Structure formats: structure tokens, C-alpha cells
Amino acid sequence: MRRFKYENLRFLSLFLAFLIIAVNPFLNYYFHFNFIQGWYQSIGIGKLWFVSPLEGLEAILVSKTLYLPLLIAMLIPVLVALFLGRVFCSWVCPISFLSELIDRIYRIFKGKKRTYDRFTVPKRVLWFSLIGEILVAMVIAAPVFVFLSPPGLVGREIMMMVFFKRFAPEGVVVFVVLALHLFTRRFFCRYLCPLGALLAFLGSKRRLVIERNASSCVNCGLCDKTCPLDLKPSQYGKASVYCWNCGECVDSCSKRALYFRWRS
Template sequence: MTAFEKFIYEHLHTLRRIVQFGTIVFVVLVPIFNKWGYNQVIGTFYSISIGHLEIVDPALVVQSILLTREIHFPLLLAGFIPLLLALFLGKVFCSWVCPFNLLAEWGDRIRKRIRPSLAKEDHLNPRAHHYWLIYGSILSVVAIFGLPLITLISLPGLITGQIADLLFFGTLGFEILFVFLILILEVFFAPRFWCKYACPVGATLALLRTKKTLKIKFEPGKCIYAQTKRLPCQVVCPLQLNPMRIDIYPYCYNCGECVDACRKEGQALNFTLQPLERFIPMDFVEGKKRMID
């Protein structure tokens, strides 16, 4: 392990929070600087350009193709940058950058206090096809009804767009209430359902995956726990996944909270870019349970 990797592993949680707060500062500074006449960085999380580098949310590129039924080449090119990042690092935009994720993580902290009973108990992960079914139905609504649905429900875009409007003209739209509606639903009824199941922005980033994409690797031999209760890695997972199982993708957004929690326990969980040599048996959890009995 190189010194750089060691540094990252040791400060995983802190680094992520720094990036998240840095993002908030960034999206506030961009409109302010533009108001002062500096147009080097313009845009929101729908689309941003840094100098001559154009970046567009790939979900919106997909929507644009479905709505206009034609391909605007510069747009296609601008959508590739986030997709490439996702190809190597997974949905890190969601966990490290997206401002709604930060809000939702705070919301979940409140939820843990006031409604702890909503925590999942079964150690299982949801099946991948649920995720793709929801994404597919959003895309079908876009294509069939011709609605710009992805723009309307893209929460990172909505939040940063409202910040830009607020700083530019001092006006906020009622659409900001949508963010609070989702947060309230998450706190009281369905913890983190938006990022986990519904968000089309995240789903588009999860489209491209190879065997070499950054992933969580679990080494059963190093795990010091017997599966009798919810383990630290499962308790800290913001999306209530079980990172010991291999089927956490496409849900897992590589935030690294489980890796961070496991650093103090046995270091059985690590990030890896290498393909996993073998599948960790799906019934590992149950197997360990049996060993104890």
C-alpha cells in the first residue's frame, strides 16, 4: 500500500466531508463570481463549464436524445466526462459531491434518532433489477409523454439551480419544496429511498460498469465478527446495504463509510480496482451464523 493510499484510507470520512462542504462552497461561489463579471466557471450541476471544458449531466444527455430524437454532438461529448469518471470510480459523484446526498445524510441522522425502527434487519441487499426498472420507467415517461422529467426531478441540479437564482435575483421557486418533501418522506417513512432507488442522475452514472471499476472488496477471513447482530459496516452504510455481500452494485455509491468503519475492526473491507477473483458466496452471512450455532 502506497503512502498516498494509506493517507486516503486513514482519512476517508474526513476527506469526503471536506469534498462535500467544498462542493457547497463552490456552488455558492460560482453565481457570486459570475455576478461580479468573472465568467470562467459557469453553470450548475445540470451543466457546468470550467474554462473551455464543458460538462453536462449524462442523465440530461439521455433525456435530450429521447426528447428531441436527434443527437447534438457537443452535448454528447460533454456528457462523457462524468461517465468516464463513473466508469473508473463508480457513482462517486453521488456520495462525494451531490449536495442532496449531504442533506439526506443529515436527515438520516435525525431519522436514526426519532425513528430507529425503520432500520433494515435482514442483512440482504435489494435486487439490481428493481433499480433498473425504476430508471427504465422514468426514461419511458420521458420518451412517451415528452416530459423533461429528469430535469424536473434532478435534485443536485434543482438545489444548485435554486442557489444560483437566489444569489442572482434573490428569488426562490416553489420547486425547492420538492427537496423538503423528499427529505420528510425519507426521515419518516422510507430511509434514503431517493438516492438508493429513484434518482435518475445516479442511475445513469451506474450504467457503465466493468470488472475494473472501483468496488468494495470483502475478505471473509479477516472479519472478526460472528454474524449475530448488525455489524459496524452495515450500521454505518448510508444506504442500508450489506457491504459483505458482492451484490451491492448498482446501489452502492462508493462513499467508503463501511471501509472506514472496518479500519478499526479487522480491515476486511477495502476498495479495489482489480476484478474480484472469486465471488464471495452469497450465503456467507448465513454460513457464519451456522458455524456459531
């Protein structure tokens, strides 16, 4: 029996998540089927609302007003981040889907996985990105991430194309992010995404973690190479705050020394 791979399950999840925002504008526009509206800034499935935590936080901080339905809509994403960590990034985000798609196409042509990064910067840049973004938003009194967030822009561009038959120029951001991905794997997600930073911050004490069984580990370093965030799973004493639980390292380990664990 072939070994179960998180990779395939995750790609399926990313694909379905992308399918929702790709198909839904057509349903809305041509069939007036309004059961689902929006994309990953805020999505409404029937009466169940989700609001992305960073967008919601920015709206509260910038407008300096509270609105109860907004807080309730942020509740589920925040709880998911608290318990599972940055799983939105690796299992749902459309930018993740497009990046993985590029990686898969690369793998078909080259026959092997991309494991190199052209240039790297210190990982803590991520936190400065979050702080800087919130400060800028509060200074100019307009939330910056809400109209320039790559995950949101993917949905917005599809919707603009279906509804108004044109693309918004800010969609260039998505292509810039994907171009950066060609040089350094997930450059934007690693160092610049404020939403990822907020989710990582929320998930710093998360329950779901990847652990290493030191006795069966042979220090081959495959997991270090395969990690798209350039973390070092082989040296985990405890799980990294930047880890987004994608399970790439779990898949790569031939000795099954890495595994998901629910820490209590």
C-alpha cells in the same frame, strides 16, 4: 495516530462541490466573473464542459437530435462512472452534502450515528425509476428529470435566489427528499434517483470496488449497519451493483477486513 477516515475526506469533497454552486452565482451576478457557469446538470469550467449523463441522454432521446459538443461534455462523467461507479452520488452530489449535513448534526446531538431505516422497499425499484422516467419523458416530449432533479434543483434555487431574488416553487422537491431522508437514510438516492440508477448501470462493471478479506472478518455486522444504502458488505462475494463507493463500511470496520481495490 488516528486512523484515516474516508468519511472526512468525502465530506470535504462534498463541501467543496457544494461551495462551487453556492458561491458561483454570487461571483457571476455581482462580479461578472463568468469562469464557471452552471451547476451539476451542466457545469462549465472555462472551456471544459460537463453534462450530467442522464440529462444529456434525455435531451438526445427526447429531441431525437445529436449534437457533438453535448456528447463530448458527457464523456468525462460517463468515463468516471464506468471506472469508478456511482462516485458522483457519494462524493459530489449536493443532495448528498445536505443529507450528510443532517446526519452530522444528528450525530452531534445524539452522540451516535443513525443506523435505522423506518421503511424499505426492494432495491430494484431504482431500475424501474430510471426506465419509467425515460419513458415518461419521451411520451410527454419533455425531459422530466432535468427540471425536477433534486441535485440540479439545489443549484437552480441558489441561482434563482441570487439572480431573480426569489425561489422557484419546485424547490419543494429538495425538501421532500430531505424529509424522506429523516425516515429512511437516503431514501431517494436508494430507490428513486434515475441519475443514480444510470450511473449504477454504467458502473456495474467498474474497476474500483470494495472487497472483503474473509479471513480477517469477524462477522460483527458493523458495516451492514453503517451502510447508508442498506447493502450488506459483510456478505460480499463480489461488489454490489448499487454500491456507490462511499467508503462508510471501510471506515466502520475495526478489523480492516474491508478495503478499496482496483480490479483489473
